[in-house]
Amino acid sequence: MRRLLTAVIFMLLCIAHVVILEKASESRNTLPVVNDTEEMVLPSSVLKISSGEFDSLVSDYLFLKMLVFAGEKTDERGSVIMTDQEWRLFYQTLEASSDLDPYFVDPYFIGNAFLTWDGNMIKEANALLEKGSRHRDWDWSLPFFLGFNHFFFLDDNEKAGTYMMEAARRPGASPSLAGLASKLAFKANRVETSIAFLEEIRNSTEDESLRKLYETRIEALRAILVLEQAVDVYRKKYTKRPLEIGDLITAKIIAEIPVDPYGGRFYIDKSGSIKTTSEKELLPHRR
Amino acid sequence: MIVLWPIAAITFKEGIRDRALYGITLFALSLLGFSLLLSNMAPRDVGKVAVDMALSTISFAGLLLVLFVGINLMAKDLDKRTIYSVLSRPVSRSEYVVGKFFGLCLLIVAVVVFLSIFALLSILMLKLSYPNYFEKFAWSLVILAITFEGAMLILLSAISFFFASLTSTSFVTLVLTVISYLIGNSIRDVKALVESPAAAGIQISPVMVKTVQAAYYLFPNLSLFDVKIQAAHGLPIPLNYILLLLLYFVVYSSLVITLAALIFRRKEFP
Numbered sequence: 001m002r003r004l005l006t007a008v009i010f011m012l013l014c015i016a017h018v019v020i021l022e023k024a025s026e027s028r029n030t031l032p033v034v035n036d037t038e039e040m041v042l043p044s045s046v047l048k049i050s051s052g053e054f055d056s057l058v059s060d061y062l063f064l065k066m067l068v069f070a071g072e073k074t075d076e077r078g079s080v081i082m083t084d085q086e087w088r089l090f091y092q093t094l095e096a097s098s099d100l101d102p103y104f105v106d107p108y109f110i111g112n113a114f115l116t117w118d119g120n121m122i123k124e125a126n127a128l129l130e131k132g133s134r135h136r137d138w139d140w141s142l143p144f145f146l147g148f149n150h151f152f153f154l155d156d157n158e159k160a161g162t163y164m165m166e167a168a169r170r171p172g173a174s175p176s177l178a179g180l181a182s183k184l185a186f187k188a189n190r191v192e193t194s195i196a197f198l199e200e201i202r203n204s205t206e207d208e209s210l211r212k213l214y215e216t217r218i219e220a221l222r223a224i225l226v227l228e229q230a231v232d233v234y235r236k237k238y239t240k241r242p243l244e245i246g247d248l249i250t251a252k253i254i255a256e257i258p259v260d261p262y263g264g265r266f267y268i269d270k271s272g273s274i275k276t277t278s279e280k281e282l283l284p285h286r287r
Numbered sequence: 288m289i290v291l292w293p294i295a296a297i298t299f300k301e302g303i304r305d306r307a308l309y310g311i312t313l314f315a316l317s318l319l320g321f322s323l324l325l326s327n328m329a330p331r332d333v334g335k336v337a338v339d340m341a342l343s344t345i346s347f348a349g350l351l352l353v354l355f356v357g358i359n360l361m362a363k364d365l366d367k368r369t370i371y372s373v374l375s376r377p378v379s380r381s382e383y384v385v386g387k388f389f390g391l392c393l394l395i396v397a398v399v400v401f402l403s404i405f406a407l408l409s410i411l412m413l414k415l416s417y418p419n420y421f422e423k424f425a426w427s428l429v430i431l432a433i434t435f436e437g438a439m440l441i442l443l444s445a446i447s448f449f450f451a452s453l454t455s456t457s458f459v460t461l462v463l464t465v466i467s468y469l470i471g472n473s474i475r476d477v478k479a480l481v482e483s484p485a486a487a488g489i490q491i492s493p494v495m496v497k498t499v500q501a502a503y504y505l506f507p508n509l510s511l512f513d514v515k516i517q518a519a520h521g522l523p524i525p526l527n528y529i530l531l532l533l534l535y536f537v538v539y540s541s542l543v544i545t546l547a548a549l550i551f552r553r554k555e556f557p
Contacts, residue, residue: 052472053513060309060336064328103520106332181384206419207330
């Protein structure tokens with residue numbers, strides 16, 4: 001009898017436990033809480049002192065946390081979609097991670113890859129790269145990315161050329177970097193220079209999904225280059241510029257209009273340059 | 288020296304038999320296993336994360352060893368009154384303290400060497416799977432970092448001996464040792480901060496600056512022994528630094544152990 005009573009009480013307690021836990025966590029959700037993304041990043045000096053001898057481990061942790069965070073915010077196309085606040089948190093955390101261990105290369109790489117194309121925070125990405133380039137003075141890739149950002153996003157060929165020369169001087173740099181630097185100096189065709197840059201980036205990227213992103217960008221730019229060259233031929237032939245892209249086919253300069261990998265349609269704008277309706281994908285997102 | 292050996296040997300055996308040691312080892316080994324997973328996540332610097340994890344695991348396990356096994360080894364003799372039977376033999380009190388300390392040093396060295404084998408194995412496994420991601424890696428630096436880590440742990444246990452001779456309960460020793468560890472790891476950064484407060488945009492009173500400067504010389508400077516970042520990135524460490532640090536280690540631990548022996552000589556047992 002007593003055994004039965006114990007069993008019954010035990011069962012009741014088990015059921016009560018499950019029910020109450022459910023209720024408690026439900027009502028917990030109604031508590032006023034601080035939004036996850038509003039959490040602040042501690043200043044680097046405080047982090048440095050409080051993490052003691054485990055500072056480089058904390059640096060790894062902060063970086064991996066942001067990597068997962070960005071992963072959660074990635075859409076099926078591979079672009080990261082975040083609110084302004086989330087982007088700030090992303091940048092500040094990577095900054096703290098790289099303050100704790102300024103030689104750690106991954107925060108610079110991921111920060112640069114996402115902050116530029118998706119976050120439109122070129123200044124912040126460059127600040128990260130500058131810090132990395134200062135500490136990792138043997139690494140050619142960081143000044144290389146600085147050069148690319150200055151050329152592609154900031155339209156500053158002169159500075160881009162300086163960074164590229166710096167990159168070319170560092171050990172292990174590909175010989176083509178010097179060529180890129182001179183392309184910048186002589187203000188060569190912008191699309192062509194972009195392709196050369198992106199090919200260099202693709203070749204040094206090991207991550208498959210990032211490589212694919214760059215492949216698509218190169219493909220789109222190559223299509224634009226083909227059309228731009230066709231427009232030049234048209235101009236020489238007819239001494240006027242084509243009004244629409246179909247003119248290039250009727251003039252038999254190209255057989256077909258290349259496909260935009262981003263699903264857009266190419267057109268010729270009023271100034272006579274090639275544009276695409278999917279420009280948003282090709283260029284950094286304007287927020 | 289001959290008198291010291293039996294005490295050191297007994298202390299070592301006592302430490303090896305401690306159940307807590309198995310727990311610490313198991314914990315450290317599972318952390319090293321976890322490191323294999325975690326390092327995979329780094330897109331490029333796999334080697335850096337692998338070295339970080341391996342070295343931090345050794346540090347953390349060593350810390351637990353000093354705090355929860357080392358301090359008990361000293362306290363047990365007092366708690367269980369076995370100290371009377373030791374001191375009734377022809378062993379002086381200072382010899383007892385120094386012998387115990389050497390026994391604990393042996394234990395720390397043994398545990399660090401044992402864990403290092405697995406730590407190095409975990410790095411090796413990752414290095415074989417991702418040879419391209421270990422660009423500036425050097426085994427010698429990793430081994431140097433482990434050696435420094437061991438020296439830091441011995442220094443910390445010397446401090447714990449000093450506190451153990453001052454106080455009569457192991458709990459107080461534990462708390463004081465933990466505080467010294469925290470201060471010892473941050474004092475260099477804190478000193479730099481209070482000496483140039485303008486850089487951080489804060490105001491510090493002159494008394495505070497003097498206090499921090501005093502603490503800087505009083506507490507062991509444990510952060511000097513932390514070369515994990517250099518080891519993880521293959522950055523060179525000059526020979527002159529290594530020698531100076533070893534000298535600092537010998538001088539500071541001798542100083543603290545001498546003090547501990549002096550105090551222990553005058554101590555009255557309950």
